Amino acid sequence: MKPSxxxxxxxRVGTALATTLIGKGYPIAGVSSLHxxxxxxxxxxxxxSNATDxxxxxxxxxxxxxxxxxxxxIxxxxxxxxxQNGFSPDAVVLHCSGAHASTILASARKSGASIGSMHPLQSFASVDISQNPFKGIRIAIEGDFNAVSAANQMARDMESHPLQIITACKPLYHAAAVVASNFLVTLMGAAFRLIQQAGVSPEEAFSVLKPLVEGTLANIDRVGVAQALTGPVVRGDVQTVETHFRAIGETTPELLPFYRCLVHYTAMQATEGNRISPDLMKIFQDMCKA
Ligand SMILES: NC(=O)c1ccc[n+]([C@@H]2O[C@H](COP(=O)([O-])OP(=O)(O)OC[C@H]3O[C@@H](n4cnc5c(N)ncnc54)[C@H](OP(=O)(O)O)[C@@H]3O)[C@@H](O)[C@H]2O)c1
Structure with a gap:
C-alpha cells in the first residue's frame, strides 16, 4: 500500500503533484488551500470529497x-x-521550494515528523495539466532520512530522477535554476527586442531565433560550454563588439548595461576556457566599463 x-x-505544483501521484496509485487523504x-x-x-481551508x-x-x-x-x-497537532508523528512533511532548505519545517520535526524538500526542476505555468509534467525531469531532494527515502520513491514513481542536494547549498542550487530557466527567458526577451529593431516582425522573432538557440544547446551538450562559445568575443573581434555597443546605444539604450555585463562575463568565461588570452579579456572588460 502506497503512503497517503x-x-x-x-x-500549480500542488495540482500537478496530486493528479500525478493519484495516477501512480497514491491515495489522496485530502487537500487544503487558502481559498x-x-x-x-x-x-x-x-x-x-475531503477538501478544506x-x-x-x-x-x-x-x-x-x-x-x-x-x-x-511555508x-x-x-x-x-x-x-493544531496536525502532523502524525511518523508523517513525512515536504515542501517544494527550490530556494529554501527543509529546515524551515522545524515545527513539524518537533511533532515527530520527518522533514524534507522536494523541488521539481520544471516550470509549472498553469493548473491545467494534460500530461505527466514530472516525466523525465530531475527533482532535487534533501532532508531527514525518512523524508528523503519517501521523496526518492515518489520521484521515481512519477517517472522523474531524484537529484540529491546538500541542504546548505539550496540557495546556490536554486540560483542555478533561475539562471538556466528565468534568465533564459530574459535573454530571449532582449534578443526579440533587438531583432525587432533590426526589422524582423514580432510574429517572426521566435521562429527566426529558435534554430540558433537549439543549435547552441546541442553544441553545449556535444562539446561543453568552453568549446560551444562562438561569436565576436571568442574571435577577439573588438571592433564588432564596439559596433554592437553603438547600435544598441542608439536604438535600445535600456539594453546597453545588460549587453555590456554579458560581454564582461563572456570574456571571463572565454579566458577560463583558454579561448582568448587574459590580455584580450582585459580589453573587452575595460570596454564594458564605459
Ligand atoms: N510554479 C513553478 O514553476 C514551480 C516549480 C518548482 C517549484 N515550485 C514551488 O512550488 C511551491 C508552490 O508554487 P506554485 O507555483 O504551485 O504556487 P501557486 O500556483 O501560487 O500555488 C500556491 C497555492 O498555495 C495556496 N496558498 C497560499 N497561501 C496559503 C496559505 N496560507 N495556506 C494554504 N494555502 C495557501 C494558494 O491558494 P489559493 O488558490 O487557495 O489562493 C495557491 O493555490 C512553491 O514553493 C514554489 O517555489 C514552483
Missing part, C-alpha cells in the same frame, strides 16, 4: 504532507498545522 498524500496549497474554492477544484480533479483537518490523516504554498508562507503554515 495530503496537499496544502492547491496551486476553499481552490481546494474544491483540486478535490474534484482527484475524485475525492483548515489544513490540519486533512494533514492528520496523511502519511506524506506536501506544503505546496508560496515560499513566503514556514508559518507549517507552524500553524503543528500548533
Amino acid at each position: 498524500i495530503g496537499i496544502v496549497g492547491c496551486g 476553499i474554492t481552490s481546494a474544491h477544484r483540486l478535490a474534484g480533479l482527484c475524485g475525492i 483548515r489544513p490540519w483537518k486533512i494533514t492528520r490523516k496523511a502519511d506524506v504532507v506536501f506544503l505546496s504554498t508560496p515560499d513566503g508562507v 514556514e508559518s503554515v507549517c507552524e500553524s498545522i503543528a500548533q
Whole structure:
C-alpha cells in the first residue's frame, strides 16, 4: 500500500503533484488551500470529497504532507498545522521550494515528523495539466532520512530522477535554476527586442531565433560550454563588439548595461576556457566599463 498524500496549497505544483501521484496509485487523504474554492477544484480533479481551508483537518490523516504554498508562507503554515497537532508523528512533511532548505519545517520535526524538500526542476505555468509534467525531469531532494527515502520513491514513481542536494547549498542550487530557466527567458526577451529593431516582425522573432538557440544547446551538450562559445568575443573581434555597443546605444539604450555585463562575463568565461588570452579579456572588460 502506497503512503497517503495530503496537499496544502492547491496551486500549480500542488495540482500537478496530486493528479500525478493519484495516477501512480497514491491515495489522496485530502487537500487544503487558502481559498476553499481552490481546494474544491483540486478535490474534484482527484475524485475525492475531503477538501478544506483548515489544513490540519486533512494533514492528520496523511502519511506524506506536501506544503505546496508560496515560499513566503511555508514556514508559518507549517507552524500553524503543528500548533493544531496536525502532523502524525511518523508523517513525512515536504515542501517544494527550490530556494529554501527543509529546515524551515522545524515545527513539524518537533511533532515527530520527518522533514524534507522536494523541488521539481520544471516550470509549472498553469493548473491545467494534460500530461505527466514530472516525466523525465530531475527533482532535487534533501532532508531527514525518512523524508528523503519517501521523496526518492515518489520521484521515481512519477517517472522523474531524484537529484540529491546538500541542504546548505539550496540557495546556490536554486540560483542555478533561475539562471538556466528565468534568465533564459530574459535573454530571449532582449534578443526579440533587438531583432525587432533590426526589422524582423514580432510574429517572426521566435521562429527566426529558435534554430540558433537549439543549435547552441546541442553544441553545449556535444562539446561543453568552453568549446560551444562562438561569436565576436571568442574571435577577439573588438571592433564588432564596439559596433554592437553603438547600435544598441542608439536604438535600445535600456539594453546597453545588460549587453555590456554579458560581454564582461563572456570574456571571463572565454579566458577560463583558454579561448582568448587574459590580455584580450582585459580589453573587452575595460570596454564594458564605459
Ligand atoms: N510554479 C513553478 O514553476 C514551480 C516549480 C518548482 C517549484 N515550485 C514551488 O512550488 C511551491 C508552490 O508554487 P506554485 O507555483 O504551485 O504556487 P501557486 O500556483 O501560487 O500555488 C500556491 C497555492 O498555495 C495556496 N496558498 C497560499 N497561501 C496559503 C496559505 N496560507 N495556506 C494554504 N494555502 C495557501 C494558494 O491558494 P489559493 O488558490 O487557495 O489562493 C495557491 O493555490 C512553491 O514553493 C514554489 O517555489 C514552483
